[in-house]
Amino acid sequence: MRRITYIIPVVVLGVAVLLSSVFVVDERQRALVLQFGQIRQVIEEPGLNFKIPFIQEVVYYDDRILSLDTAPIEVTPSDDRRLVVDAFARFRIMDVVQFRQAVGAGGIRAGEERLEGILNPTIRAVLGADGVTSNTILSSERSRLMDQITAEARLRAAALGLEVLDVRLKQTNLPIQNLEATFARMRAEREREATDERARGEEAAQRVRAQADRTVVELVSDARREAEIIRGEADAERNGIFANAFGQDQEFFEFYRSMTAYERALMQRNSTMVISPDSEFFEYLGGSGLAVPAPAR
Incomplete structure (x- = not known):
């Protein structure tokens, strides 16, 4: 027991x-x-x-591939147009002994801090180099700049026992204090362009309206001229026909002319005429047995 x-x-x-x-x-x-x-x-x-x-x-x-998101930092390209960029990196621990000796007992968190301390200066140096403008950073040459950042960061991170596989820029923005000024300048440029476009459009519209008015005047003038010509030719032809017809019987012509004068003179219901009954105007009425109205007072 x-x-x-x-x-x-x-x-x-x-x-x-x-x-x-x-x-x-x-x-x-x-x-x-x-x-x-x-x-x-x-x-x-x-x-x-x-x-x-x-x-x-x-x-x-x-032992896997790790990722690190860096904090946003300000960079100043060669055109002095400040930008705020943030990046992410993919890396792995290449030599655990060297990594332990470099960061001590801090582990992977301390390694990420040391790596971020390498990435931020490298990003500033590459994006702020001579010949690198803000337009370059925002253009297709951005890939070349990121490859350059990756290569330089890889060399410096090797002392930590880390292998940097890739560094990429996530966002590229203007600083907050510059956004309003930039937006105001963009609005002013757009408004100026809009004003220019409206002015050009109004000028073109004026030309179109002037051409249309001129065309209308020309068409109306031509139409009136042709109408007057046609009307004159018709009147001449009518007068010719009347002259030819009336020339064949002079008495009938005088009778027709008197009848037309009567019709025009007595057309209105309240027409008043002051004329002598034995006037030549009533020549054809006096001998026809028709009653001649009494002269008006």
């Missing part, structure tokens, strides 16, 4: 020691075995591994 009392604690202690000496590294990780802060073993292959319990500790590092 006493043996069992001693055996159980020994077994439990043995199991605890065994469990504390065993650790697993999966395929997404690499590990360092540290003893009193010093690196004793580098494990880069996944599997089951052992360490000295209570003396050694294991630090795990991600």
Whole structure:
């Protein structure tokens, strides 16, 4: 019974020691075995591994491709037009020993801070170089600039045991204090262009209206001229016909002319004529037996 009392604690202690000496590294990780802060073993292959319990500790590092979003920073291209840019980088831990020595116990968070401290100056230096304007940054040459940033950041990050795979600019904006001035200038330019377009349109409309008015005047004038010519020719032809017809019978012509004069003179219902009854005007009425109206008072 006493043996069992001693055996159980020994077994439990043995199991605890065994469990504390065993650790697993999966395929997404690499590990360092540290003893009193010093690196004793580098494990880069996944599997089951052992360490000295209570003396050694294991630090795990991600072996996958990691990403880092940088904070927005201001850059000043060669045309002195300030821009606010932010970027993201993809990187991986290339050498865990060198990374541990560079960042210490801070781990991946400290490594990201050190990497951001490399990326921001590199972005400022590349985008602020001679010949790089804001239009260059916003044009198709942007890819070339990002490749240059990646290459320079890769060289500097190698001292941290990191491999920078890619750096890309996410957004390129104007500083807040410059937005209103820029928008006001853009609005003024658009309004000026709109005013110019309206002025050109009004000028073109005036030309069209003037040409149309001129065409109308010419057409009406031509039409009236042709109408007067036709009317004159018709009157001449009519007069010729009348002259030819009336010339054949002079008495009938005088009778027709008198009848026409009567019709025109007495056309209105309230017509009043002051004339002598024995006037030549009533020549054809007096001999026809028709009653001649009494002279008006």
